[in-house]
Amino acid sequence: MEDIIKIENLTFKYVKDEDEDEEVSAIRGISLDIEKGSFTAIIGKNGSGKSTLAKNLNGLLIPTEGVVYVDGWNTKDEEHIWEIRQIAGMVFQNPDNQLVSSIVEDDVAFGLENLGIESSEIRKRVDIALDSVDMGEFKKNAPHLLSGGQKQKIAIAGVIAMKPKCIIFDEPTAMLDPKGRDEIMTIIKELHEEGITVILITHFMDEAAEAERIVIMNDGKVILDGTPVEVFSKGDLIRSVNLDVPLSV
Numbered sequence: 001m002e003d004i005i006k007i008e009n010l011t012f013k014y015v016k017d018e019d020e021d022e023e024v025s026a027i028r029g030i031s032l033d034i035e036k037g038s039f040t041a042i043i044g045k046n047g048s049g050k051s052t053l054a055k056n057l058n059g060l061l062i063p064t065e066g067v068v069y070v071d072g073w074n075t076k077d078e079e080h081i082w083e084i085r086q087i088a089g090m091v092f093q094n095p096d097n098q099l100v101s102s103i104v105e106d107d108v109a110f111g112l113e114n115l116g117i118e119s120s121e122i123r124k125r126v127d128i129a130l131d132s133v134d135m136g137e138f139k140k141n142a143p144h145l146l147s148g149g150q151k152q153k154i155a156i157a158g159v160i161a162m163k164p165k166c167i168i169f170d171e172p173t174a175m176l177d178p179k180g181r182d183e184i185m186t187i188i189k190e191l192h193e194e195g196i197t198v199i200l201i202t203h204f205m206d207e208a209a210e211a212e213r214i215v216i217m218n219d220g221k222v223i224l225d226g227t228p229v230e231v232f233s234k235g236d237l238i239r240s241v242n243l244d245v246p247l248s249v
């Protein structure tokens with residue numbers, strides 16, 4: 001199988017106030033390949049570098065050292081940054097931070113308008129995207145009046161409308177109630193079944209267990225990488241980084 005994302009020896013440091021002494025090494029030498037069409041979960045405790053890794057996968061952050069390729073494009077290649085962001089869409093934890101318009105359908109159209117796509121094509125894609133998250137009937141509604149789960153579905157529709165090959169979800173269910181969590185997980189699994197590459201960052205072990213592959217991060221490094229059965233068989237190592245092993249996989 002072909003890889004859609006290739007991460008080669010990635011290091012990422014945040015520099016505070018241009019002061020070299022105030023560096024934070026959030027990613028410390030990660031190499032990882034993600035197969036086209038696969039479903040990978042990434043878990044790790046707070047501060048282990050998951051969000052920093054996610055933002056390096058679509059050019060929101062650029063490696064301090066090492067290289068990230070997205071469908072063959074080097075994320076350091078500024079000329080192709082919009083192709084990279086269109087190929088690898090991103091859904092964040094807080095849907096409120098992703099909503100930009102006062103009407104649902106405008107919100108879903110926002111990214112497409114920025115790409116300069118023709119308005120009839122935009123309308124078509126918006127309707128398909130809203131239907132695919134079961135939110136078609138809300139297209140004229142105000143996003144801020146929707147529930148957290150519904151807002152997250154609108155944010156996902158906005159990404160789907162861009163026709164990405166890969167979607168990176170950064171703790172998309174963390175702020176949702178159990179019903180919202182279930183609905184978002186169902187959508188994520190459907191997207192994978194349709195052939196989209198899914199990378200799901202989560203701190204819920206039961207969500208990670210739904211993936212084909214689990215990558216566990218600790219302190220900016222990958223400490224485990226394998227199928228759920230392989231990874232969860234390493235109970236002592238998992239508990240040593242303050243994560244729980246699910247009772248059944």
Ligand code: ADP
Pocket residue numbers: 014015016024025026044045046047048049050051052053
């Ligand atoms: P996670 O998503 O696993 O909780 P993050 O990638 O958010 O981890 O953070 C990894 C490390 O980088 C943490 O030590 C965090 O404090 C630090 N960090 C994250 N964002 C910034 C930032 N904007 N500036 C400085 N340090 C940051």
Ligand code: MG
Pocket residue numbers: 050051052170
């Ligand atoms: Mg995070």
